[in-house]
Amino acid sequence: MTTQTPVAERAGPSAYRAGAGRPTRRRLRLDRNVTFWGLVIPPSVWLALFFLVPLVLIVVISLRPDLRGGVLAGVPPTLDQYQTLLEKPAYMRLFGTSIAMALGVAAAATALAFPIAYFLAFRAGRRAGLFLALLLIPFWTSFLLRVMAWKVMLGSGGVINSFLLSTGLTAEPVAFLLYNRFAVVITLVYVWTPFVALPILAGLQRIDPTLFEAAADLGSTPARRFWRIVLPLSAPGVIAGFFMCFIPTVGEYVTPLLVGGSGGSMYGNLIQDFFTKAANWPLGAAMSLVMLAGTLLFVALAIRLINPRRLVG
Amino acid sequence: MKRYARSVLAVVAVLALLIGGAGISGMPTAAQGSGSLTVLDWAGFDDEQFWIDFKNAHPDVDVTFEMGASDADILAKMMAGSQADVFHPYTGWLQFYVEEGLVEELDTSRLANWDKVPERFKELGQFDGKQYFVPYDWGYSSVLYRTDLAPEAGDSWDAMFDPAYSGHISMWDDGVAAVDVASQVLGLDELNLTEEELDKIQQLWIDQRELNLFYWSGEPELVEAMASGDVWVAYAWQGAYALLRAQGVPVAYANPEEGRHSWVGYYGIRAGTENLDNAYAFLDGKLAEETARNVVETFYYGSANQDVMASIDDPELIDVLAIDDPTVLDRTFFSPAISAEQRDAWAEMWVDVKAS
Known part of the structure; x- marks a missing residue:
């Protein structure tokens, strides 16, 4: 409630300055309040129900010794699961590997996406809408299908190997394309x-x-214009895109499951295993929270290091 | 603050009306609750053909299916308080439901088809002399191999660890199965493993990981990889064997010297269910002729109805299930009833293999 007060306060004087009489001012204020709460309450209820409550449940489950007695049973909390995690250096190593993979994926995706966005913004002209639609067409098919498509591309009888074999570049199908970390990253x-x-x-x-015109008039070269104008001003978008990709990729588990093979597991696969294959929700929940905390910490540190404000300023 | 209070109240009132309204309009269906049943089952078993006898006898009952991804998943959901009336675990996992008090003791006199069940399957669903589970489907786990690419792989479970098949082996993604196989290969007593022995098993699988292409979790994934020639040797159920044979892929299903493994699927009733009559009718329907026959013909699984099994004359099916070999089940190895501690330790061992 307290954070909303200034908004309403600000609404007051401006409504007054608009020259409205007292009763109208009151009604306007009421309308604004109704609109405000009407807009705020549905998403708040939604987030509370489907984001906050599950998050709290994850915390509660992670503090349980096991699942006995059901999810809502009142069991004295214990840090056993976190203790177990401390004794599993392999899990933390894999978490590190997953962060490294996510960094690689986010960096590569951002590097590839930047020219696309640049083209759409400055070069595509009237066709920008068409190209944007083309860019978004893959989303019409399901995520799973797009991942499966890469199995078809990279498999031993797949598109790339058929090409290599038919051109005589290799005599045997190349096996290293699929079922490893490389395939997951690609x-x-x-x-x-x-x-x-x-x-x-x-x-x-x-x-x-x-x-751009001003810079050109002042004798700036195209490279310099890009470096001094485009890059700094697009930095917030680039950083947003980078982390939008990085954060979910750290916890990715579907892609490694489908194309990662025996050696391509990521940290998210371990969490999934504890939930669906080991009947050990408490340990899985503790691992999820460690991942959440680790990722947030990492992002906070990274943002601090990059200091986006300095880039823009 | 007073002026906000009124508008907040207005919005809350609207919301309350909406929610309340939904509740009221939802109530009539809830009142017809006598006619409902929720089944927690594996994907595929929700198909009508696997409960057709129940459906025909009780067309008015509103049947809902919830899906479990594995035995562990179904157990975890039941322990977490799933309100499913009926659930479908396999041998090796039944005892946990009894220990946790999650399953209703059965009165077999309420099952008209009970006398069609062979004694062996009845016994596997009994604990402390009480019947808790009704069997439905059964089958094997063994080495499935491409006879053209790995013709020698059929003698022993050792084939799963043979460097000659490096990059062409696929193990099932399951900790208990991993301990089953490794104990046999290493000659260990699975139910009395010491910590060192479990470490040895873990190391065996860590080394095997270099030879293993991927851990399969669904049969279609395995069938596709074996048909394409990526996988030559795999831990598999007979369903994959049957599907590959049907595609004309040269495969054989091993009778390894250590013996095949076998498993039986059971249905149990959740303790305290409000739909007890429907649950009993559902379980009885699982043993009925058509429902039993469909699991044999669709999944190439065995059925717990021995009349149906005796009537099978399709040579393919007889061969796939080895029905003509009356001693085959005696030579197989049923997943033993492990303790909760063993289950957790084995599952963790398997996660450690993947994390290492």
């Missing part, structure tokens, strides 16, 4: 690139074109 970069392009595009579209 697939994730493919899946994420269009997503990452969208915030970058939004950032580029906000750049005032007169800035």
Whole structure:
């Protein structure tokens, strides 16, 4: 409630300055309040029910010794699960590997997405809408299908291997394409690139074109204009796109399951295993929270290091 | 603050009306509750053909299916308080439901088809002399191999660890199965494993990981990889064997010297269910002729109805299920009733293999 007060307070004087009489002012204020709460309450209820409550449940489950007695049983809390995790250096190593993979995926997706967004914003002209639609068409098929498509691309009898065999470049199908971390990274970069392009595009579209003219008039080269204008001004979009890809990729489990093979598991697969294969929700919940905390910490540190405000300023 | 209070109240009132309204309009269906049943089952078993006798006898009952991804998943959901009336665990997991008090003791006189069940299957669903579970489907786990690419793989479970098949082996993604196989290969007493022995098993699978292409979790995934020639040797159920044979892929289903493994699927009734009559009728329907026959013909699984099994004359099915070999089940190895501690330790061992 307290954070909302200033908004309403601000509404007051401006309504007054609009020259309205007392009764109208009151009604206006009421209307604004109704609109405000009408807009705020549904998403708040939604988030509370489907985000906060599950999050609290995860915390509660992670503090249980086991599942005995059902999810809602009153069991004295214990840190056993976190203790177990401390004794499992392999899990933390895999968490580190997953962060490294997510960084690689996010960096590659951002690098690939930037030229796409740049083209759409500055070069596509009247066809920008068409190209944007083309960029978004893959989302009409399900995520799973797009991942499965990479099995068809990379498999031993797949598109790439058929090409290599038919051109005589290799005598045997190349096996290292599928069922390893490489395949996971390739697939994730493919899946994420269009997503990452969208915030970058939004950032580029906000750049005032007169800035380029002014810079050109002052004798700036195209490279310098890009470096001094486009890059800093699009930085918030680039950073948003990067983390939009990085954060969910850390916890990814579907892609490694489908194309990662025996050695391509990520941290998210361990969590999934504890939930669906080991009947050990408490340990899985503790691992989820460790991941959540670890990822948040990592992002906070990264943002601090990059300092986006300095980039823009 | 007073002026906000009124508008907040207005919005809350609207919301309350909406929610309340939904509740009222939802009530008539809830009142017809005598005619409902919720089944917690594996994907695929929700198909009508696997409960057709129940459906025909009770067309008015509103049957809902919830899906479990594995035995562990179904157990976890039941322990977490699932309100499913009927659930479908397999041998090796039944005892946990009894220990946790999650399953209703059965009065077999309420099952008209009970006398069609062979004694062996009845016994596996008994604990402390009480019947808790009704069997439905059964089958094997063994080495499935491509006879053209790995013709020698049929002698022993050792094939799963043979470097000659490096990059062409696929193990099922399951900790208990991993301990089953490794104990036999290493000659260990599975039910009395010491910590060192479990470490040894873990190391065996960590080493095997270098040879293993992927851990399969669903039969279609395995069938596709074996048909394409990516996988030559795999831990598999007879369903995959039957599907590959039907596609004309040269495969054989091993009778390894250590013996095949076998499993039986059971249905249990949740303790305290309000739909007890429907639950009994559902379980009885599982043993009825048509429902039993469909699981044999669709999944190539065995049925717990011995009359149906005796009437099978399709040579393919007889071969796939080894029905013509009356001693085959005696030579197989049923997943033993492990303790909750063993279950957790084995599952953790398997996660450690993947994390290492």
